Amino acid sequence: MRSPGSIWRMIIDEIRFRKMNFILSVVSVFIAGSALIGAIAVLRIHDRFTGFIMEEKGKKLEERLAALEDDTRKAMLELGFNIVILPDEQELSDWYEKGYSSEYMPEGYVDRLARSGIIIVRHFLPTLQQKIEWPEKKRKIILAGTRGEVPNLSKSPREPLVEPVPEGSIILGYELHRSLDLQEGNVLQLMGRPFEVSECYTERGSQDDITAWIHLKEAQELLGKPGLINAILALECVCDEDVSLARLREEITGILPGTKVIEKGSQALARAETRRNLAVEARATLEAEKQNREILRNAREDFASFLIPLVLLACGLWIAFLGLMNARARQEEIGILRAFGVSGKQVLKLFLGKYLLTGIAGGFFGFFGGMSSGILFGRILEGQFLRIGLGPGQMVFLLLLAVAGASLLAGLAGWIPALLATRQDPADILHAD
Amino acid sequence: MLVLRNINKTFHVKNGMVKALQDVSLSLSGGEFLVIRGPSGCGKTTLLLVAGCLLKPGGGQVLLNGMDPYNLDMDHVNRLRSETIGFVFQQFHLIPYLSARDNISSPALASGNPVMPGRVDELIRHFGLEERAGHLPHQLSTGERQRTALARALYNDPGIILADEPTGNLDEENAEILYKYLRQFAADGGSVLLVSHDRRACDYGTRVIGMSQGRLQRSTGSYVGAGSG
Numbered sequence: 001m002r003s004p005g006s007i008w009r010m011i012i013d014e015i016r017f018r019k020m021n022f023i024l025s026v027v028s029v030f031i032a033g034s035a036l037i038g039a040i041a042v043l044r045i046h047d048r049f050t051g052f053i054m055e056e057k058g059k060k061l062e063e064r065l066a067a068l069e070d071d072t073r074k075a076m077l078e079l080g081f082n083i084v085i086l087p088d089e090q091e092l093s094d095w096y097e098k099g100y101s102s103e104y105m106p107e108g109y110v111d112r113l114a115r116s117g118i119i120i121v122r123h124f125l126p127t128l129q130q131k132i133e134w135p136e137k138k139r140k141i142i143l144a145g146t147r148g149e150v151p152n153l154s155k156s157p158r159e160p161l162v163e164p165v166p167e168g169s170i171i172l173g174y175e176l177h178r179s180l181d182l183q184e185g186n187v188l189q190l191m192g193r194p195f196e197v198s199e200c201y202t203e204r205g206s207q208d209d210i211t212a213w214i215h216l217k218e219a220q221e222l223l224g225k226p227g228l229i230n231a232i233l234a235l236e237c238v239c240d241e242d243v244s245l246a247r248l249r250e251e252i253t254g255i256l257p258g259t260k261v262i263e264k265g266s267q268a269l270a271r272a273e274t275r276r277n278l279a280v281e282a283r284a285t286l287e288a289e290k291q292n293r294e295i296l297r298n299a300r301e302d303f304a305s306f307l308i309p310l311v312l313l314a315c316g317l318w319i320a321f322l323g324l325m326n327a328r329a330r331q332e333e334i335g336i337l338r339a340f341g342v343s344g345k346q347v348l349k350l351f352l353g354k355y356l357l358t359g360i361a362g363g364f365f366g367f368f369g370g371m372s373s374g375i376l377f378g379r380i381l382e383g384q385f386l387r388i389g390l391g392p393g394q395m396v397f398l399l400l401l402a403v404a405g406a407s408l409l410a411g412l413a414g415w416i417p418a419l420l421a422t423r424q425d426p427a428d429i430l431h432a433d
Numbered sequence: 434m435l436v437l438r439n440i441n442k443t444f445h446v447k448n449g450m451v452k453a454l455q456d457v458s459l460s461l462s463g464g465e466f467l468v469i470r471g472p473s474g475c476g477k478t479t480l481l482l483v484a485g486c487l488l489k490p491g492g493g494q495v496l497l498n499g500m501d502p503y504n505l506d507m508d509h510v511n512r513l514r515s516e517t518i519g520f521v522f523q524q525f526h527l528i529p530y531l532s533a534r535d536n537i538s539s540p541a542l543a544s545g546n547p548v549m550p551g552r553v554d555e556l557i558r559h560f561g562l563e564e565r566a567g568h569l570p571h572q573l574s575t576g577e578r579q580r581t582a583l584a585r586a587l588y589n590d591p592g593i594i595l596a597d598e599p600t601g602n603l604d605e606e607n608a609e610i611l612y613k614y615l616r617q618f619a620a621d622g623g624s625v626l627l628v629s630h631d632r633r634a635c636d637y638g639t640r641v642i643g644m645s646q647g648r649l650q651r652s653t654g655s656y657v658g659a660g661s662g
Contacts, residue, residue, distance in 0.1 A: 017530030336526035341515025341543035427488040
């Protein structure tokens with residue numbers, strides 16, 4: 001047998017009897033719950049979407065930077081070097097005019113540099129260059145002696161960037177081998193010493209076209225400059241956004257006092273600069289995008305924080321109104337229950353129990369309504385469907401939160417009607433007979 | 434069982450005061466069926482509510498089983514009322530969403546005790562409601578509703594029934610049935626205090642007192658009906 005002696009039984013019977021009142025209350029809580037959960041879902045989707053955008057753009061940026069880095073490296077490889085270290089007393093105007101230094105420094109400088117642990121230069125190339133009259137051919141050329149690259153000992157060994165010229169060999173620039181009709185394998189005389197042509201360069205459109213490269217030691221002997229060089233080419237400088245030419249210059253002159261550092265290979269540096277600028281710009285754009293998304297999020301949050309209390313208030317008032325209507329309709333019932341000896345607390349439980357059920361039902365459905373509307377609004381606002389991305393535990397927690405919050409809302413809204421019902425004097429009600 | 438001594442009750446209304454009860458005294462013992470007769474507005478319902486511990490009098494004393502309910506705390510009053518008094522009203526006041534059966538057992542809510550199905554079945558049989566026990570009040574006839582209300586009043590096996598115009602909405606046949614039930618209740622040792630303007634009630638009461646303008650009419654030897662309509 002069903003027991004009307006149970007308050008919950010009576011609550012359920014009353015709900016079944018006054019379905020419309022209950023449904024309207026539940027709908028109201030549903031709307032409030034949906035609005036709240038929907039706002040949370042929309043903001044959550046916004047955050048996820050922002051995350052996706054940032055990740056995507058970040059990836060593209062990294063790819064682009066990697067491509068640029070590769071491009072810069074290739075450019076540097078083609079150009080052969082980035083900077084030239086010259087004796088400090090070298091007049092730059094003279095150097096630019098001649099294309100080589102007329103002052104000298106000890107060859108040992110290059111070894112000192114290689115052992116110094118400088119981290120921003122990978123290879124060093126000591127050279128001795130001088131314009132000479134090629135007595136055998138009766139023409140002016142630039143004779144360049146080079147020892148081949150000296151790896152930076154603080155770095156892991158790498159493939160040489162410029163091949164050394166073996167002793168007894170000579171490499172000829174384009175104009176020289178073309179005009180003298182020389183080819184690889186030919187033996188020629190230079191300042192009374194025989195050299196075998198090991199390589200003929202293609203046209204470069206620069207001073208290189210009239211340059212002949214031989215081993216440094218042989219050049220020092222031919223030019224009468226034993227143990228001296230007039231330039232060190234610093235190869236494959238690490239042209240990162242963190243490294244400036246000023247820093248490079250500062251480091252090198254710190255190791256080799258009495259030298260100066262000249263930038264060469266400006267194309268590579270320009271590319272590095274471009275890359276650096278692009279990276280800075282792209283990161284700034286990314287940051288700006290992030291800030292825009294943040295501003296948008298704040299705007300949405302502000303809107304939600306304005307709208308949600310309004311919706312909650314409206315729904316609460318509506319529930320309170322329905323509660324008052326319900327209490328009014330149940331005056332007779334309350335009167336007779338009180339006449340039987342039912343206490344005010346029990347009457348309060350009859351009403352609050354109903355609001356609790358209203359809250360649970362509204363909160364439960366409101367949770368799913370909010371999730372659905374959140375996804376839908378997320379679609380409208382972000383232009384694509386996104387999952388809210390909550391784990392099962394978080395979903396359950398949010399569901400419980402929605403149910404608890406909705407029950408609290410319904411309970412608070414129904415508190416006054418319930419209290420009024422409790423305080424109704426049964427004598428007043430029954431006197432009306 | 435129930436004693437009212439020099440009860441006064443005044444209501445303050447817009448245009449002044451209404452003296453609903455003036456120096457009302459009566460006593461009600463087991464086996465008595467006391468009918469208070471009087472016209473509408475003479476204070477009958479007020480008297481019943483005061484007797485039922487629902488309306489505190491302005492003066493005088495109410496004793497229910499020797500206790501003054503108006504000097505007890507609310508929990509005690511509720512318990513006392515629940516255990517001692519059964520109410521029957523003209524408007525029945527059945528709970529609309531409970532079936533006749535559940536209405537009958539609804540006083541169990543006050544006592545906090547589980548419903549006694551045997552007691553409910555007994556009352557349903559006693560009042561001839563077997564066929565209608567599962568119906569909601571709006572599905573019952575007026576006579577069935579009042580019988581349900583009476584059965585509900587008897588559920589806790591009270592010593593006293595307070596009835597306020599219980600036949601006001603009933604036809605003659607159903608009114609007669611109700612009076613017979615009340616008379617039987619009194620004959621079984623219970624006490625009935627019935628207030629009504631219905632002349633027929635006098636035929637069933639063991640004692641009849643007239644009431645007019647908040648005062649009980651006194652007659653020789655006992656309180657007797659004033660005979661007014």
